[in-house]
Amino acid sequence: MIKKRVIWLFGLSGAGKTTLSHLLAEKLENLGLNVVLLDGDDLRAGLNADLGFSNADRAENIRRASHIASLLVKRDIVCIGSFITPLNDHRQLISQIVGDELLLVYLDCPTSECERRDVKGLYRQARNNAIADFTGISAAFELPNAAVLSINTQHHTPEECVDMLLRELTG
Numbered sequence: 001m002i003k004k005r006v007i008w009l010f011g012l013s014g015a016g017k018t019t020l021s022h023l024l025a026e027k028l029e030n031l032g033l034n035v036v037l038l039d040g041d042d043l044r045a046g047l048n049a050d051l052g053f054s055n056a057d058r059a060e061n062i063r064r065a066s067h068i069a070s071l072l073v074k075r076d077i078v079c080i081g082s083f084i085t086p087l088n089d090h091r092q093l094i095s096q097i098v099g100d101e102l103l104l105v106y107l108d109c110p111t112s113e114c115e116r117r118d119v120k121g122l123y124r125q126a127r128n129n130a131i132a133d134f135t136g137i138s139a140a141f142e143l144p145n146a147a148v149l150s151i152n153t154q155h156h157t158p159e160e161c162v163d164m165l166l167r168e169l170t171g
C-alpha cells in the first residue's frame, strides 16, 4: 500500500519534523496502517537520556533509533523518525541499518526561518551561549545530496507538505 515503511524526517530544529510526523501519522492511520513515531526529543527523555549533542552521541542516538525502526518494520509497523540527523554520515548509518524500507526526507527550511519560529526558545538560548553545540548556530548541519527527497517547509503549508509526502509514498 505504501512504498516505504520507515519515513525519516530530518532537518533543523523548528523545520517542522514533529508537526509533519503527526500529520502524516494521522493520514497513514486513516489508511489502516499501524504507525509508531520515533522523535529525538522523546527518545532523549528516556532511552537515550545518556546521550548529548556531540556528533558521536548524535550518531549513537540515531543508531539506536534506526535499530528500533528496523525491528518494528519487520512486524509491519510503519515508523516515522523525526531527528535532526545533521551529518551525511548519520544518514548513511540509518540507510545501512534500515535498508530498502527507508525513505529519507529533508525538511528544507533556512536557519533564519527556524530561528524566527523559535518554537521552544532554543535559538535564543543558543545565541546567548546558554546551549552549546546547537545545530545551525554552533554545530554543523550538512546539506544532503541532491538525490535525497527535499520538502520546503518555509514556502508550503504543513498540509501541502504532508500531501507531497503521501504522493511520494503512494504514487
Ligand SMILES: Nc1ncnc2c1ncn2[C@@H]1O[C@H](COP(=O)(O)OS(=O)(=O)O)[C@@H](OP(=O)(O)O)[C@H]1O
Binding pocket: 012, 013, 014, 017, 018, 039, 040, 041, 044, 053, 057, 058, 059, 061, 062, 082, 083, 084, 085, 086, 120, 122, 131, 132, 133, 134, 135, 139
Ligand atoms: N545542542 C542542541 N542541538 C540541537 N537540538 C538540541 C540541542 N539541545 C537540545 N536540543 C533538543 O534536542 C532535539 C534534537 O534531538 P535529535 O535527537 O533530533 O538530534 S540529533 O538527530 O541526534 O542530532 C531538538 O528538537 P527539535 O527542535 O524537535 O529538532 C531540541 O529540542
Ligand SMILES: Nc1ncnc2c1ncn2[C@@H]1O[C@H](COP(=O)(O)OP(=O)(O)O)[C@@H](O)[C@H]1O
Binding pocket: 011, 012, 013, 014, 015, 016, 017, 018, 019, 020, 082, 117, 119, 152, 153, 154, 156, 157, 158, 159, 161
Ligand atoms: N510547512 C510546514 N511544515 C511544518 N511545520 C510548519 C510548516 N510551516 C510552518 N510550520 C510551523 O513551524 C513549526 C515547526 O515546529 P516543529 O514541528 O516542532 O519542528 P521540529 O520538530 O523540526 O523542531 C511549527 O510551529 C509549525 O506550525
